[in-house]
Amino acid sequence: MNKDLKDKIYILDTTLRDGAQKADISFSVDDKIRLAEKFDDIGIDYIEVGFPASNPKEMEVFEKLKGKKFEYSKIVAFGMTRYKNVKVEDDSNIKQLIESGADAVCIVGKSSELQVLKVIETTLENNLDMIATSIKYLKKYFPEVMFDAEHFFDGFYENPDYAIETLKVALEAGADYLCLCDTNGGMLPHNVIEILDRVNKKIRATIGVHFHNDSGCAVANSIIAVTRGIKMVHGTINGYGERCGNADLCQVIPNLELKLNKKCLKEGNLQHITSLSRFVSETANQIANPGQPFVGRNAFTHKGGMHVSGVSKLSTAFEHVPPEAVGNTRQILISELSGKKSVILRAKEFGINLEDDLEKVSEILNRVQNLEHKGYQFEAADGSFELLVREVTGTKKKFFKLESFRVLDEKKEDGRMLSEATVKVQINGDRIIETAEGNGPVNALDKALRKAILSRYPVLSKITLTDFKVRVLDEKKGTAAVVRVLIESSDGVKSWGTIGVSENIIEASWEALEDSIIYGLMNVGENTGENTGENTGENKDSGNKNSG
């Protein structure tokens, strides 16, 4: 038990408050409730939900939370010390904190002489009084009050005695945690070591840290602070926050738990952090960073040939932690630099054993290299790679045969833009002709193809295109350059990437689209018996409904 507390690091998640300061994030009230519930599930100690005085929506979140009982987490309301000329009991921001019904409050005050004199424009003495009176007053209402020492690190370099004085005043007034903030985010690890070592000599308290990432060191600074004895870390999921963001808890927590043997989350929950990260990025409508340490899609992805052969011999050889510890997975990519071993490993993932057929492996590698020379890139196109392997090994199924297609884009006299596509395909000898409109040529083509084959392969309705990327290769050739199209598709559970390359963007898009659909039909409908290509149905030749 004693050992338990010794290794405990308290986590305060401020995704819902500081994280929401990111330029393009805006959480609804319901988003905040749903996210707070997730943070409770994984076992975050403190959830800083918002700043009640900042706008009415914030207060609404606290109102809704009053009805809920969280199993693990404590709800924290954020506020400021009293205004410089107002008595604490009359301060509206303090009143709203009290009304919030939160389990604890965190109030921010200035620890920098420069900030007090030039930004707040008050005296150093009054600033100390603002801190003391606010904390003392709030302690009557809340069992736990945290003091956020804003600009503490910068302030310490300006005037260390005054910075320490703000902490002492807060501690004497009853603050339970003193949280040292690097508000401008400019600190480097050696600054943090120096300052914390000096603070530790001057004051005995439960100290926390709150780092912004402007120097790119927020994660490192949080960790180094723990090695200097601090007990609480503030941060956000995925590092969201103003400017360059806050310390990313998805990186801080795994480092602390797996490498420093600290306890941060509720026991046994670290393996859920990858899924939490993705849930939060979905809710915040942010594109996930594939290279995000620990939880990113590529965090355990191996590309180089040398590395791949290393990983197959000894996985710790090229992985700093086991991916399953954080709920992530290992991925092996195919690329120009990689060799036979990675082809064999990848094929095994989708159930094809090539170990005893090195001739086929060579043929696959040759094809990949030729295609990559033309601009293909199979790293992001696992679906197209599987189809290539299946073609070489004779296990690819044909669901339809394209006869021809035609896409018409028109800019009308009235300025309207129209795109319309017609596809002609054959299924088991039947010709099917369908036409559809879309809000662009590729969208029209996608719709026409689906219209043509859906009745034969109803499982297609489960498959959606989730991502569409276009890259112009050799851009200097202007509009005559080669174009690479990447499509990502999903059936709601599994997702796959496919690729097309051509001088003609429509042809490249078709190629990626066709691969996406074939891959989907082969893998999604596996248990439905609908992907044998043997279904019959009436001839759907509906003619070309529109003329160009």
Place this chain on the structure above:
Amino acid sequence: MNKDLKDKIYILDTTLRDGAQKADISFSVDDKIRLAEKFDDIGIDYIEVGFPASNPKEMEVFEKLKGKKFEYSKIVAFGMTRYKNVKVEDDSNIKQLIESGADAVCIVGKSSELQVLKVIETTLENNLDMIATSIKYLKKYFPEVMFDAEHFFDGFYENPDYAIETLKVALEAGADYLCLCDTNGGMLPHNVIEILDRVNKKIRATIGVHFHNDSGCAVANSIIAVTRGIKMVHGTINGYGERCGNADLCQVIPNLELKLNKKCLKEGNLQHITSLSRFVSETANQIANPGQPFVGRNAFTHKGGMHVSGVSKLSTAFEHVPPEAVGNTRQILISELSGKKSVILRAKEFGINLEDDLEKVSEILNRVQNLEHKGYQFEAADGSFELLVREVTGTKKKFFKLESFRVLDEKKEDGRMLSEATVKVQINGDRIIETAEGNGPVNALDKALRKAILSRYPVLSKITLTDFKVRVLDEKKGTAAVVRVLIESSDGVKSWGTIGVSENIIEASWEALEDSIIYGLMNVGENTGENTGENTGENKDSGNKNSG
């Protein structure tokens, strides 16, 4: 001079080698040459261009570089120590290094006992011999040989004596730099301090570090290493690299120069690092991270009301470094003043004085903000920005009026792909209809438009499209997402960028194309008298040569 050397930190950029290991990056030979030229411009000490033995494309880069003389940078070829059972003079990888014609070589060898025994599968003694013989041999051909001590940090924790022994052997064989690699990227700053302090006691050499970012600490580790006396840092622009990437030089270099007073780039070039970062992300077709420290679009963007008022009182209050030091800009959301000033400045550049017409300036700003909200981006589209200003100020000329256009893309039964466009335009009341084929819909449209108007505006023949870029915004909407097209055009002397945004890629392309041509006609033909829109000519209504 002595002081100069004391503060010098040598930078090795491995964007073109290790950076290219990022899952979705694939540089062409020309990309690599163009990037190397940029690295020379900004003054990177060493550019690691590639691994000649890995594939023929890599050797092609070295062949092309043989003809170039770089002003500042040295070209480095990357390779491995000799293969375990091969004599160094017979090793094909070593031979190719020698043939590369590089200024220096960097060869990787193992410093971890575990890796030697389990991955390379040779004896500890032979591994030392592989390092020694390879370096000694290469020193006959190259003035500078670097030793990349792979898995040094992990290896040090397994067996410190052996790890140090590999360094000593390399040093005695003549290595000029010993580069300690955190190959798995799992080190934390306190590990780096501990290990470097122990290394420094055992060996005196010029030491470098090479960090991967799997623990999220690559930047911090590089910086803390410099505080422990190392003299070289390896990294990549924007932190590109396998898995979670390498140390981001766009963060490491500003931290070292601005905060530790070190010299990294050629004097006076730090202010170009933001533009370099953006050039590299465009070339690599990577979405730039707006929150990237120092160089990201939002790195100095202030959103919170408190912060904005703070910044306006005292900019250092909320900024760790001045944005102009790294060539970035402060952005204050909602603030108008800074925006107005830059509109006036930019309009002056093309000869429009707006100082006394603040109403027009506001209208321009409003339009820009609305358009940027829809996905436009005028930074790379100076041509479209000028046309917008000319529209508001009534100085835009009309050269032709589009009536309608139509593009047909067909995939024929025999597999051939055909694109054909018809445009209908009016010039001085005359209708002109022209059709052309192209190797894609946009190319066909470009050709048809030129065919329609060239005889009226012969100066058009001087204008070529030099660059064409497509970016899918909001990629998650699949083929129905909004698309941004950027076109760069040139008359051989001046070049200009134009932009179009639409859900329909054809419409977006048309918009950028039309702006490109109009801008060109306004600016290129200035002295020819051909851009007045008053020319007459016979009615070129040639009918629609093809039917859809």
